[in-house]
Structures are given as structure tokens and as C-alpha cells.
Amino acid sequence: MAEKKVILDHINDEGEQTLEVYQGHGGYKALEKAIKQMTPAQILEEVKISNLRGRGGAGFPAGVKWGFIKREALGPKYLICNADEGEPGTFKDRRVMTVKPHIVIEGIIIAAYCMGLDAGYIYIRGEFFEPYQAMDKAIDEAYAKGYLGKNILGSGFNFDLYTYLGAGAYICGDETALMNSLEGKRGMPRLKPPFPAQFGLYGKPTTVHNVETFSAVPSIIANGGKWYSDLGTSKSGGTKLFGISGHVERPGVYELNLGTPWKEFFEDIAGGVRGGKKLKAVIPGGSSTPVLLPHELEGMLLDYESIASRGSMLGTGAVIVFDETTDMVKVAWRAMKFYAHESCGQCTPCREGCDWFYDIFNRIYKGEGREEDLDKIENLSKFIGPNTICAFGDAFVTPALAFIRKFRSDFLEYIKKGKYGLKSGETSHA
Amino acid sequence: MPEIIIDDIPVQFTGKANIIELAKSVGVDIPHFCYHPALSVSGNCRMCMVEVGMPAKEKDGSLSKDENGKVKISFMPKLQPSCYQDPTDGMVIRTKTEKVIQTRKHIMEFLLANHPLDCPICDQAGECVLQDYSFQYGFSKSQFLDQKRTFKKTLFSDVITPELNRCIHCDRCSRFTKEIAHDYSFTRTWRGNKTELSALPGEKITHNYQGNMVDICPVGALTLTDFRFKSRVWFLKHSEGLCTSCGKGCNVVYSIDKQNKVLRIKPRFNAAVNSYWMCDYGRLRYKFFNENRKIAHTSSGTEIDLNTAIEKAATMIKSSTRIAAIASANETLESMQALKDFAENILKTENIDYRVHSSQIENNTDIKTGEVLLANDPYPNSQGAKKSGLSGSVTALDILKNPLQADLLLAVLDDKFVENPDLMEALGKFDKIILFSPFVTVHDHRAVVTFAIPSLIEQSGILVNINGMEQKFQKIITPAGEAVLVPDIINRLTLKISGKMAAGTGA
Amino acid sequence: MDNMTNRTNEKTKTMNFSFNESSMNEFRRWEKKFPEDPAGRRSLVIPALWISQWQHGYISRDVINYVAEITQTEPLHVWGVATFYTLFKKEKTGKFLLQFCTNITCSLMGGDQVFVNTCKKLGVKAGETTRDGMFTAVEVECLGACGESPTLQVNEKYYTHMTDDEVEKLVADLRKMA
């Protein structure tokens, strides 16, 4: 097996970000087909058959999510494209938006048509100024062509699409925090229920998907749900973008059929560990997914189930590779520093917990750790994830546990010797 | 009626109910910090987590039962916040399982992680929910060894002294500001563990209800500047009463020290009047109860006993022909009725009235613009005075403007009258005056008699608020010095002058 | 970036802030994106803060008041929002804000060291601005460009595969440009 370019098709072609070139490669054909030849029910059926699952991290089946929206319900209904891409290690959505913005737009319009939505927002993280400009330009082109706005392709269907620019808050990747942010508020996750399908943006029914999820839709319509599903495994349909980084020979974004063997991807496609070094560990799906050891990677397939069976998650498909020289205590320390900085701070176990975790990891890393610190983490962990308002609690607890369990001896060594870590003044980390 | 079962106790409910309240109604206490019955549910503290189950169903929709025929309950894998979880018919709540207790313990541990251990110097001690729960859940000291969070001290209020290092981020204070005070001057700022409750940089909270933020703060993060370090709450006596600073009649609790001084007023729940709240004006105005108290009757400034005072007053009344009287809307209904009878039967004057403030003259029963509770009428019993027939053909204000029309003026004074220089000056224009006053006044030295009377917390009675609601209250402290109730003085005067007891009093 | 923000109370300055023409045009463009009701108006808070920051360099007290006015919200709401988001600068920075990613991948690839070395060379601590007002160096979280790490963002623009030498060259170029 090799790369399978569905979303990334023609991505390196000159001008692919323009409507003209995109269309030259068959772009917007799926939209025309959906609108002119298919009913919303037929589109929904194809998406269900396609087995497309959300690419934002949780892997919820897209067809089921679309089914939650009551098409005939009165009042405005919204679509949100989640382009907050903040999970450390993840850089796929930025690439798609910058070089192939029209595939995102086409997917969005088809989804909106299927669910009868009125307007959509692409929530782009504030750092992504360049992708934001690329998306804006592409949206203007799509309006000019009549793919957006009133009476799209003469169908009587109206749909408006806008970009929105975040302002630096990882937590706004959570769909309910994102909606609060879009409403001009502090980006704090909402209590659930109600869920976005009933009470979303401005309290109206709303569907949220990741950039990549929408980008998969045109090919599903063009080639059929079954075609897409068959690319992957029986449970994980289609292709997935993997962004691999760290100590790897050929870092970058790759598109693979779900179910591709890890070994093939890592060694053949990405070129294995950089500089011929030995592999120490891999984070398979972004910093919130538990780290895996080389022996756990044996026989692993790149799909939701196979990675889950190894106690981790496919997550965002953000693979971070660590070679034998890596100081895993430092990696864990840096990850916890991130979470302590990004908690929204509304609920007790997370606000106090992630800071407490960081304090402990920081102490250990600075050579001031105590034996009982690791037990403390284990003990506190049990009471964070299940009691938080949003999934951020789990997002920092599960990787923290994996680090201290799988690299226990590294941590103990730090604690015992107490002399590694930062010499004072070496960096500004505080 | 839908029913849920809380720790094996069935509880029925109607409409939108709250599990914490339902539990309370059957004696089950679910600990909580952020939930407050008068505020929107925020669900952030996670202290109120409970087990929630529903009757399990078979595939065909029938209830699934165990071998004894009992309906099986399937519990949600995660605990749910009982402040937020809507009860539905058949739901089963467990609040005392090991899982719940362990979770509470650890939520406490998280909260104490950054909480300073300064209870010995904290004003909230004795009234602190966090402290109560930490005893209950067995925390004597935090196991948190790392640096505790500290905030720079900023002064965002004239009423509140902040101690934000003690804040547990329950957000009650900012929800109160927005939802109850309808003000946007205090909110959450920054993010995460650095989240700080704050006003705009360099600015202060503007509303008149800040004391309530102190009351609802479950810890000592917001302290009442006025009460700081004054006394440990457990040394004080707490008694129910009414606020007397305006016509709204907020229900309150007076805290009294061993010297019978009022040290604090806090609101007391009354759904029909003030909910859980009171205004800062009323809260902080209590000092008049303690100061300048008239503890002896006087004649031309000289202390005299009650009998002599009665004699002097009676003689003066008998020898006067054009008597006018000023009633006080700061008296009880009982006192007002006695005064009204006295004027009619003994003084034989229609020149009696209570209206010294424009709101009384206009019979204005509205809340001040921009306020939630504070009424335009600064008197606690104007409606009672009106009801007692104490409005004469001219207002008290007009009586005061015409000193030459009366050869004797009887005036019942109160804190607002004494504090009002215009009224006091007008009073000075009268040649002969008999005063009834809880306070020493500048006219005592020239008054025929000044009777010492109790303040409103030194007597029992009824006040009628701006909405026409009669509220009974009980004496909180014994009257200062020689002070005697107005009706008692009037009875004695009546007897003295007419040889008969006043109407309505027993033989 | 929190450590670069000064939390002491800044007295309301007499100088007023308002959008210049191009900012106003940009704001008008954003206005069309949201429903024409108070909730839609509130959605303009973050865009208005952005536009203000592009024009004024940072979020001053005047900006807070102005944004509240044009979005029909309260200044305190705007302040609560502005402080929630890292990218809103609550205080002036240098002309070029050097944002070094030091998250997992970038640190693996030496980005944290490049940050430290740059600070040394510029003679500033994290969050500080060089005396000439040109550069402020801060450490930021993953910029979503890990495949080309270490990553540096200067104002809006990304620079990838950063080494000490690359940064030195870039700093020199930026100096010339200014």
C-alpha cells in the first residue's frame, strides 16, 4: 500500500488553491451532482454508507451526526467548520486550507444542502492568518461562481459561508467552547446536554465538523459511499490525513487508507527514524493521546480500532516520533505545561488539576521530585476526567498517566538523582 | 406526579425542579459551592456530583426486573452534577455511595490545593462552606506542596475588601452582579488557573448590592470592609428583624455584640420581599442604632424621671390650645394607632401628619430607578402611617413650615429626621416642643420634655411595606436606658390628662 | 505570553481610540457575517479586538471602551474576552513579535534552544522588548506547523525550520525592513 490521495489529490499542483485549477481537476462536480441529481436523503444515505467518522479527534460517525438535524425544523440552522487545529502535533488542516481551500468549501456546501442549513462559519485559529486569507479568497471565488449565496446552482437552496478568526485558545477547539467564542464570549465549554444539534450557535441547531471531515465529503458524493468506505476497514471507512513530525526522516502530511499498517507508513513512506537511530516512543494522534512504546506498535494498523486496542487513540492523526536520545521526562513536562496554559479554568478538577500536574512534572524535571509524586498523579487522575465539564480533563490526564507508567524508570531516575533538568537561567521556562 | 428517589426516599415534584433542592426537602444535604437557588446554574465546582440512575428497560420497552421482581436500575457510568441534572420521573439518585464520597473528598482536595490556610485570620471562619466541608471530609491541612496561587491585590470596591487568594472560582459573585444587580462591573477575567474575578482595571464595582456578593461567596474571598476583624461571628447574637432604611422592608438578621451594639446586618430570605438580598445602603446604615442614643428623659436638657416628664408634658398639653403633631413613619403600626387616638381624643387636633419626604407626599411606592430593592420612600412604615389615618389635611412638612400656627408641637423623631438638617432647623422654629426620640437631639435643651423612646429593634410590632405587606418583627435588644415605648407614654399621658385609660388598652 | 502582560491597573487615558478608515471598512465587512440582532452584534467583539490590535498594536483601555461601544456590549465583557485569549496583547510589544513555538515537536527539533539563544542575542528575557522597540520574544504553544519545525511566527507570518543562524538572518532582515 502507498499513499492514497483523495483529499490531497493535486495538492502540489500550481494554483490548486484557485477555483479554476481546482475545478479543472474535477472540483465542484460533486456539488453539482449532489444538488442536481440527488435528494438530501440520498446524500445522507451515501454519507452513512461511507462510514466517514469525524476527524476532529473523537471519531463520531458523520452520518449519524447529520441525522440529528431536523431538516424541516423552523428557524436558522448553522454549520461550523472546526479549523481551530490546536492539538499539539497536528498540522493537517492548515495544509488543506492553504493549498486546497475549495475542497473544504465544496464539502461544506454539500453538507449544508443535505441538512438544510442556512449559514456556516469556518472557525480558524488566530495564528492561522495565512490559511484564513486563503479561505477568504476561495470563498469569494465560490460566491462569484454562484456556489454560495442565494439560489445555489438554481436549486433554490441558499447558504452563506463566512470565516472567523480565533484569538489564541486551544480550548476553543471544543465545539461548545468554539460556539461561545463565535458568539463573542470567553471560550468556555458549555454544560451538556443540550447538544449542538438541538442548541448550538445562538441556541440554534448546529452541526460541527473538522476541516478534514468536510474535505472527505466531495469524494464520497462523486464516487459513492461504498467506494469511500472500501478504502478503509469495515469499521473505519475511507482515508485519513496523518501528520508525522519529530525524529522522523520525512516529516509531513500524508493521506492513507485507514487500516494501513503502521510499519508501512512509518518505515516505507515516512522513512523511519531520522538518522538511523532507534525508536523510543510514538504519540499516535496528538499530544492528548497516550504515548506508545515500540513493542506496542508491532502489528498495529492505522485505524480507530487497532490503535484503541493498544490503549491509545487515532485522535487527529498527529504522529510524533521520539528517537532513543529523547528525554521523555522533558516531553511529558512540556506537554503538561501546555495543558496548564490552556485550561479554560471553569471547572474545579481541571483548573486545579492541570496546574497541580504541571507543578509536579515541573518539580520532577527540575530535579526536585519526590517518590510519592508519581502516586499522587495516579491518585488524582481518577477524579479528574470523569468529573470535568469537557474532555480537556481526559486530554491531559490520559497522556500524563501513559508517560509516568511507560517511562517510570526515567522519572524515578530524575527523582533519585535530582540533577538533570534545567540548570537555572538556561531557559525561561517557569 | 413525577417522582424521583433520593437515597431511598421518594420525592415528588412538579415542573422544572432542582435535585439539590428536592434532596434538601427530604433532609438530604448535597454539598455544593457554585449552585445558588437565585442564580443561573453554572455547574463549575463539581462538588455536587451524585450517582444518577434510571429504571433499566428490556428491548421490548418493558421494565427489566431482577429475580425478586424488583426493577433494575442502570446507573450512568459517570457521576452527574445534581445542580444541573434535570430530574425525570423514575430517576434514582444516590448521594452517599463510596464513589460519591470519594469524589467529594477529591474535589475538596483540588479546591484546597490553592487555598491559603489562613482560617485563623479569616473573617469568613465560622461561616465558611469550604471550612465546614473540610471538617466533614477530613482535611486538616492541604497535601498540596507546591506554590499556591496568588493574585495581586486590587481594590475593586468601596464595600468589599478582596482576598482573592482564597477564591474558589465558583463565579457566584459575577453571576450575582449580572443577573441580580443587573450590572456589568464584575466578572471572570484571564483564563485557567489564573482566572481572576475582577472589575475593569482601575475601576470599581458600581452597584448598591455588593454586600450580597460577600454573603454568597462561599469562602472568605470577598469580605465586608465594614466588618473586617470586628468580631468572630460566634461571639455575636444573631436575631431576625427587618431593615428600617427604606420602605421595602427587607428581611434581615441583626448581629449584636455583648454590649447590645449592632455590628452587622445581613439579609434573610423572603421570597415575597427581598429574596436573599438587601442593598448596601441598608446594610451599612446600622451605626445609628448604636450612636447618640437617648437613654434618659429630659426637660430643658436636664434628666428627669418618667413621672416628672409625664407631669410636665401633661401640664403643657392642657394649657395649649393649638396643638400640632408630627408622627413618624419609622414607628410600628401599634405606636401609630396609639398616637392617632391620642391626637383625636386628647389633643383634639387634626393637625397631625407623618409626611416629611416627597415620596410620602406623593405616596410613591416605587423602587428607585436603577435599584433592585431600595425604595424611593426612605421610611419603613409610611403605608402603615397612611393606614392608621395619620395623614392630616396638611402634611407634616407644611406643619413644620408654619411654626406660628401651633402653640405646642409634639414630634416623634427618628434617625432620618434627626439626620436631616432642614427638618431639624424647622423644628427649631417652634417655641414649645415635646419630643419623642430614640436619639439625643440638638433641641433637647429647649424642649419642654424629650421622651427617650426605643429604636425599632428595641421593640416588637408591625411594619407595612411599600407593597402593602404587613411584616411582624420581634424585639431584638432591650431598650436603651430609660427608653419607653410611645404607646406606653401616651397611655400615661392620657391617664394624666383625662383620668381615663386610652382606648384599646386594658384596664 | 501571560508574563508579558502587566496586570496593574491602567488609569483610563484621556486619549480616545477609534477605527481609521481602513479599519472601519474591515469592520463593515465583518458586520455582514453575523445576524442583525444583539447576539450577532456580540459576535463582533473578537473581530473588533483584532481590527483594533492591527491598527493600534495592542488592546488599550480606550480600545476596550471603543469595542464595547461598537459591538453594543459592556467594556467589562470586552475585557473578560480580551484577557481570555492569548493573542490579544494587553500591553505594547515590539514592532516584531517573535513567537517561538516550544511545544513537543519544536522542542524535539531544538526550537526551545533557538528561543533561549535568540533571547540572549537580543539581550532580552522572555516577554521583554528590545530597547529599540523592535523585537519582543515570546514562547508560544504549538503553531500547527510541526512538520516543518522548529516554527517561528513573526506577527502574522510563519517561518519554519528555524535554526540559530536562520533567526539571526531573519532578525537582521526585519531590522533593515523597518
Ligand SMILES: Cc1cc2nc3c(=O)[nH]c(=O)nc-3n(C[C@H](O)[C@H](O)[C@H](O)COP(=O)(O)O)c2cc1C
Ligand atoms: C479540548 C478539546 C480540543 C479540541 N480541539 C479540536 C480541534 O482543534 N479541531 C477539531 O476539529 N476538533 C477539536 N475538538 C473536537 C470538537 O469538540 C468536535 O468534536 C469536533 O470538531 C467535531 O468534528 P468531527 O465530527 O469532524 O470530528 C476538540 C475537543 C476538545 C475537548
Ligand code: SF4
Ligand atoms: S475540563 Fe478544563 S477546559 Fe474543560 S470546562 Fe473544565 S476547566 Fe474548562
Ligand code: SF4
Ligand atoms: S470571589 Fe467568592 S463568590 Fe466570587 S468566584 Fe471567588 S469564591 Fe466564588
Ligand code: FES
Ligand atoms: S454545585 Fe457546583 S457543580 Fe453543582
Ligand code: FES
Ligand atoms: S510543536 Fe511547534 S508547531 Fe507544533
